[in-house]
Amino acid sequence: MSEFIIQIEKLFSAVGDAEYRYLLIEPLIFYGLFVGVILLAVGFAMKAPRLQTIAVIVLGVAALSYFPYRDARLAAQPRMAQVYKTEFPARVSGFAQNTSDWLATSWQFRLLVLCTGATIMIGIQRNRIGFGLAVVSMLLGLLAAKNALWLNYQDAIAYHPNLRVHESPVDRRGVHDPPPTDQRETRRRPAPLIAEPISPASLVPTPAAPDERISAPRPPGSAPQARKVAPLQRY
Numbered sequence: 001m002s003e004f005i006i007q008i009e010k011l012f013s014a015v016g017d018a019e020y021r022y023l024l025i026e027p028l029i030f031y032g033l034f035v036g037v038i039l040l041a042v043g044f045a046m047k048a049p050r051l052q053t054i055a056v057i058v059l060g061v062a063a064l065s066y067f068p069y070r071d072a073r074l075a076a077q078p079r080m081a082q083v084y085k086t087e088f089p090a091r092v093s094g095f096a097q098n099t100s101d102w103l104a105t106s107w108q109f110r111l112l113v114l115c116t117g118a119t120i121m122i123g124i125q126r127n128r129i130g131f132g133l134a135v136v137s138m139l140l141g142l143l144a145a146k147n148a149l150w151l152n153y154q155d156a157i158a159y160h161p162n163l164r165v166h167e168s169p170v171d172r173r174g175v176h177d178p179p180p181t182d183q184r185e186t187r188r189r190p191a192p193l194i195a196e197p198i199s200p201a202s203l204v205p206t207p208a209a210p211d212e213r214i215s216a217p218r219p220p221g222s223a224p225q226a227r228k229v230a231p232l233q234r235y
Contacts (some may be wrong), residue, residue: 015224016077022074025069026087032062033145040138059141060116066109066148073099078124094158098151108144115140 014020042048077099084091103197115137122130157165 003191012227013020018072019079022069022076025065025072026148028065029062029069030148030152032058032143033148036062037138037141038143040134041140041212050123052134056116056124056137056168059137060113060120063109063112063116063141065143070102070106073102085215091158099155101151101154105144105147106182108140108147112140112144113135202206 015024036055036059039058040052043052043055077095079093081092084095115133119133119137121132122133124130124134157163
């Protein structure tokens with residue numbers, strides 16, 4: 001239980017940082033817009049007024065989440081520049097450009113909030129004006145969701161080098177390159193045997209047979225002397 005409380009406290013402190021808050025809110029924008037558009041289309045197809053109203057509310061809430069996201073992103077940009085300006089200046093310029101693009105699309109979210117608010121006040125099924133505002137909200141929500149997802153992808157390209165759009169050593173490696181061999185396995189392998197030509201047995205010289213007699217040991221420097229033989233006495 002204590003670990004759960006510690007995690008909740010850390011999450012509250014993390015949400016207080018603008019650097020994490022804009023990362024937390026950004027997926028809510030395009031996911032909420034896409035869900036609202038799908039629900040509104042299903043509500044039109046099924047002719048379900050309650051589902052249509054819920055979809056318009058989801059679109060309005062997702063559009064409203066843009067404004068705290070924008071403020072958090074602007075607050076996080078100076079620290080982002082301090083962190084990456086020395087080693088990765090391209091990330092700083094890319095983040096600033098994406099922030100400018102987010103600001104340029106702010107009119108879509110403002111107009112979407114107005115359209116969804118007016119649609120809820122008038123009513124979708126009450127008259128043609130309400131129905132037309134609902135259709136405009138669906139189309140405008142689809143456009144804003146596409147732009148939000150595209151800008152999220154641009155941030156991912158800048159800060160995630162593992163994406164396939166980046167060049168990596170894996171891409172530069174040839175397909176037909178031999179796989180790396182283990183040096184330990186190479187050292188353990190025996191040397192290959194080399195076949196040598198064998199001459200016929202008739203051409204091979206026969207070595208001389210060594211003398212089988214074993215000479216008696218002699219002291220060094222002594223020459224062989226003849227033995228004196230004494231004749232036997234006769235009786």
